[in-house]
Amino acid sequence: MIGDAPQHTGSVDAAAPAPRILLRGVSKTFGNHKDGGGTLALANVDLTVRDGAFVSLLGPSGCGKTTILRMVNGLIAPDTGTITVSGQAPAPGPDMGFVFQSFRLIPWSSVRGNVEFALVETIPDKAERRARADRYIELVGLTRFADAYPSELSGGMKQRVALARALASEPAILLLDEPFASIDAQTRELMQIELMRLWTLRKSVALFVTHSVDEAILLSDQIVLMGPRPGRVLEVIDVGLDRPRWTYDVRAEPRFIELRSYLWDRIRTLVLTDPQSDFYGRDLSTNI
Numbered sequence: 001m002i003g004d005a006p007q008h009t010g011s012v013d014a015a016a017p018a019p020r021i022l023l024r025g026v027s028k029t030f031g032n033h034k035d036g037g038g039t040l041a042l043a044n045v046d047l048t049v050r051d052g053a054f055v056s057l058l059g060p061s062g063c064g065k066t067t068i069l070r071m072v073n074g075l076i077a078p079d080t081g082t083i084t085v086s087g088q089a090p091a092p093g094p095d096m097g098f099v100f101q102s103f104r105l106i107p108w109s110s111v112r113g114n115v116e117f118a119l120v121e122t123i124p125d126k127a128e129r130r131a132r133a134d135r136y137i138e139l140v141g142l143t144r145f146a147d148a149y150p151s152e153l154s155g156g157m158k159q160r161v162a163l164a165r166a167l168a169s170e171p172a173i174l175l176l177d178e179p180f181a182s183i184d185a186q187t188r189e190l191m192q193i194e195l196m197r198l199w200t201l202r203k204s205v206a207l208f209v210t211h212s213v214d215e216a217i218l219l220s221d222q223i224v225l226m227g228p229r230p231g232r233v234l235e236v237i238d239v240g241l242d243r244p245r246w247t248y249d250v251r252a253e254p255r256f257i258e259l260r261s262y263l264w265d266r267i268r269t270l271v272l273t274d275p276q277s278d279f280y281g282r283d284l285s286t287n288i
């Protein structure tokens with residue numbers, strides 16, 4: 001563990017913005033848990049996402065990151081504990097944009113049709129709807145493919161459509177499940193900047209799932225480090241790097257380097273000491 005790099009943020013600051021997303025004592029088991037079986041995906045999770053915050057969930061595979069997002073969106077319910085979004089029980093709606101890992105595009109609809117579909121409820125005027133859709137299709141760099149169908153697109157392009165669709169309704173809350181995972185490295189960097197710009201402009205709340213330590217540091221105000229089996233929050237870290245982060249070489253900042261090293265160390269230890277991990281017990285200090 002390094003110096004005083006990570007800061008725990010368990011205390012409540014009276015001057016801090018209001019909580020937008022709140023989880024208290026949340027647990028979730030999948031499968032048949034009445035007879036003691038099933039998978040305990042999350043155990044006693046507390047999480048606070050304040051208004052205007054960009055918060056990333058980071059942790060090894062299977063620690064429950066997606067499960068948290070799906071519960072915040074109201075797609076699944078916790079077994080115990082409470083979740084509130086803007087003070088209410090969670091429910092999907094136009095105020096909540098969700099990028100799923102599996103994209104979930106409509107196969108028989110064009111790129112433009114997919115993005116427009118998400119706007120039907122909120123923008124009744126057809127021309128206005130199309131203009132909004134085209135704006136976000138341009139933002140993700142797919143203008144030339146606006147009339148193409150999902151089957152004609154690469155995985156990365158499909159993911160950009162899913163991102164455009166989630167952003168186009170300009171929701172107050174963005175739930176993003178590895179939204180850049182299939183996108184090539186160069187496009188990914190551009191998309192990260194566009195996301196930061198939009199988030200800055202709209203002051204939305206973002207809850208972002210990623211496996212990338214660098215991406216979590218680059219984008220977030222806070223990083224929630226999670227551990228597996230059962231999924232739980234280990235630590236909440238304030239990133240504390242100046243914004244906007246696209247105007248300087250943020251990766252060269254000592255704080256960035258310090259956080260990257262700390263987080264990698266924590267995640268590596270979690271994976272190597274988890275008996276159910278494929279890499280359990282592996283000694284990475286020896287030569288091949």
Ligand SMILES: Nc1ncnc2c1ncn2[C@@H]1O[C@H](COP(=O)(O)OP(=O)(O)OP(=O)(O)O)[C@@H](O)[C@H]1O
Nearest residue numbers: 030031039041060061062063064065066067068231
């Ligand atoms: N619908 C489901 N049915 C059964 N088990 C599930 C279901 N969804 C998730 N799980 C289990 O719950 C645990 C947490 O899954 P989850 O997808 O939330 O983790 P994750 O951290 O998002 O993983 P990854 O990083 O690999 O996407 C895992 O053990 C997973 O196998």
